[in-house]
Amino acid sequence: MATLREISKKIGISIATISRVLNGADNVSEETRKKVLKALKEYDYQPPQVAKRKLHHLIGILVPTLWGNHYNLIAEGIETELTANGYDSFLSSTSQLINKEKEILEQFFSRRVDGIIICTTKNDDEHIEKLIKTAIPVVAVDRKDSNIKVDSVGIDNYQSAYNGIKYLYKMGHRKILFVQASRNTYSTYEREQAVKDFAKRKNLELTVLEGNFEFEGGYYPIKEYLEKHGKNFTAIFFSNDQNALGGMRALYESGLSIPDDVSVIGFDDDRYSKFLYPPLTTIKQPRFEMGEMAAKLIIERIERKGSKVKRRIILPTELIKRSSVKQI
Amino acid sequence: MATLREISKKIGISIATISRVLNGADNVSEETRKKVLKALKEYDYQPPQVAKRKLHHLIGILVPTLWGNHYNLIAEGIETELTANGYDSFLSSTSQLINKEKEILEQFFSRRVDGIIICTTKNDDEHIEKLIKTAIPVVAVDRKDSNIKVDSVGIDNYQSAYNGIKYLYKMGHRKILFVQASRNTYSTYEREQAVKDFAKRKNLELTVLEGNFEFEGGYYPIKEYLEKHGKNFTAIFFSNDQNALGGMRALYESGLSIPDDVSVIGFDDDRYSKFLYPPLTTIKQPRFEMGEMAAKLIIERIERKGSKVKRRIILPTELIKRSSVKQI
Incomplete structure (x- = not known):
């Protein structure tokens, strides 16, 4: 250039x-x-930036994927709030390529975004560090950031999962399976820790099965477990509603009924969860609201309203009691 | 300026x-x-554009919503193909505001996109007409356009639904419910027409229930029908997998089993469909591939390769036989 x-x-x-x-x-x-x-x-001439703080009313949104039920709902919340405030957004998904995150962030800069909302559960803070140094406002969603170097919105995964296992305990369950997902994702790691801590405290028989956040990540672990050990538990805590849906199929295929033979609890409250048979008891994660809050934060930063202190905003989850958990 | x-x-x-x-x-x-x-x-100086046809390698993508399983998968397909060809994309959802479609299109222009991919099932061609006049390349996905004024990618909804009802007929079913969705959407309108035409030809007992594309749009119609008429049918054709999931709950709640008492077929092959109990027989719609194809078309147009003639590209659907339909 x-x-x-x-x-x-x-x-x-x-x-x-x-x-x-x-x-x-x-x-x-x-x-x-x-x-x-x-x-x-x-000679690859690029017209230079004119004034430093001219607003383009454009926000870059970075999500790992558009699949599933999580990031697309967060993105809807972000877009709704941005639109209501006269901002456009520029949504990019990193799912298809390794290192695409870096490329996309560079594109955000060249497209002159006023701010960036980054939704990722990875613990790697390298990109965030770089962003902070550029002085473009950044808000993180659903991301662990112990040192609060950046504004962020999320839920308390540990406390939420703790409430879930506590509920199973209250309903009389002492032999419980927990289907985890990728330990690289901090949210599932914290859910697992909470369940383990509670089980230890109350001396529960807890078995952790390796799964993932997809539908098959509940089906196969439960199917294999039942083939090996039979039904030596009374309840299953699935780390999200997707693997709960798959796991429920495995239970039905073994001739077990829900909740008469096995109680089931999920995490997320996906849109289909209340239309499953039986309607799934789960922990509702306020995804749309997380998106709205992230948009509010980035607008505050861009327009230089509010405090300069970085904030970590934790939104409440809710235990939704339906029919998949039985008192025993 | x-x-x-x-x-x-x-x-x-x-x-x-x-x-x-x-x-x-x-x-x-x-x-x-x-x-x-x-x-x-x-004086509001803006660095000028250098050459008129300078490519910005930026495509605007317009979807009605990011919810659900349809448009987000199409968008993933589009993004994957665009990225592989060095293009960025700018995704916007119109779900939250009426008339937002128009606003977003205007923003696409001001952001200097090279082309626009418009995903909508509405029959209203007003916006498309405007777009064509602007000389920016446009590709439509999943949209009825009888006169082929614009490049488009879609499936044959009529033939696909026809194959579905034909399969139920082959499996011995003569008393069938069809759960439709919004008739304003051409895809569901065509599915309904196909089912009605086949039923008339073969003299089947067909009842059309009013539903919608959401999970509850299958649950409530089936629940109400069973309460009023009892089980006087052997099979249900759901207009998508979401309302099939809800309808299956209604069947189970009435003590009916699938497929022993009632056979069920859906449309779409959502990601969860093979993990339902029983795994759902359905008609697979190649959403990701529709997105990829749309991206290929827009790149061809922008880079002025290929023919100048507008094309309507129909991708094949596939009947996925799982365990929810029984031979009677």
């Missing part, structure tokens, strides 16, 4: 003339115009 | 000096620099 000055030297045409071409002025010969345009392209 | 030339005249500083400031050159006094920056801001 060359400056106008450098290009001017190289092609022997004055900066004033080049500027006239750039501005589409008439008083330049066609030959000169062509020569200048060719040189601008050849 | 003023040109450099006009600003130069007004503040009595040469274009060359202004250009040096714009380029961040060192050989400008601090006083001059400040004066220039102030003037650029005051």
Whole structure:
């Protein structure tokens, strides 16, 4: 990338003339115009930023994926709040390529966003660090950040899961399976820790099965467990509603009924969860509201309202009692 | 908005000096620099576009919503293909506001997109007409356009639903319920027509229930029907997998078993469908591939490769036979 000055030297045409071409002025010969345009392209000339704080009313939103029920709902919440405040958004998903996150962030800069909302559960803080240094406002959603270096919105995964296992305990369950998902994701890691801590305290028989956040991540672990050990438990705590749905199929295929033979609790309250058979007891995560809150925060930062102190905002979850857990 | 030339005249500083400031050159006094920056801001100077057909490698994507399982998967397909070809995308959802579609399209223009992919099932062609006149390439996904005024990608909803009801017929079913969704959406309208046409031809007992594309849009119609008429049918054709999931709960709540008492078929092949109990027989709609194809088309148009003739591309659907339909 060359400056106008450098290009001017190289092609022997004055900066004033080049500027006239750039501005589409008439008083330049066609030959000169062509020569200048060719040189601008050849030397990769990029028009510079003018004023530092001119608002473009544009926010970049970075999500790991559009699949599933989580990030698309957060994104809807963000977009709704941004639109209501006259901001556009620029949504990108990193799901398809490794290192795409970095590329997308660079694109956000070149497209001149006023701020970035980054939704990711990865613990790697490298990108956030870089963002903070650029002085563009950043809000993180659903992301662990112990040192609160950036504004963030999330839930208390530990306390929420603790409430879930406590409920199973209250309903009389002492032999419980927990289906976890990727331990690289801090949210599921914290859910697992809470369940383990409670089980230890109350001396419960807890078995942790390796699953994942997808539908099959509940089906296969339960199916394999039942084949090996039979039904030696009374309740299952699934780390999200998706693997609960899959796990429920495995239970039915083994001739077990829910909740008469096995009680089941999920996490998230996906849209289908209340239409499952039986309607799924679960812990509701306020995704849409998390998105709205993230948008509010980024607008405050951009418009320099409110405090300069970074905030971590924790929204409440709710135990939704339906029919999949039975008192025994 | 003023040109450099006009600003130069007004503040009595040469274009060359202004250009040096714009380029961040060192050989400008601090006083001059400040004066220039102030003037650029005051007269709202915008760096001009260099060449008219300069590609920004940016595509606007318009979806009605990010909820559910349909448009987010199409968007993933679009993004994957665009990324592989060095294009960025700008995704906006119209779900929250009426008339937002128009606003978003205007923003796409002001953000200088090279092309627009519009995903909507509405029959109203007003916006498309406007877009065509602007000479920006447009590709429509999942949209009825009888006159092929614009490149489009979709499936044959009529033939796909016809294959579905034909399969139920082959499996011995003669008394069938069809749960439809909004008739304003051409895709569900065509599915309903196909089912009705086949039923008439084969003299089947067909009852059409009013539902919608959501989970509750299958649950309530089936629940109410069973309460009024009891089980006087052997199979249900749901217009999508979401209302099938809800309808299955209604069947189970009435003590009916699937497929022993009632056979069930859906439409879409959502990600959870094979993890339902029993795994759902359905008609797979290739959403991700529809997105990929739309991206391919828009890139061809933008880069002026391929034919100038508009194309309607129909991708194949597939009947996925699982365990929810029984031969009787």
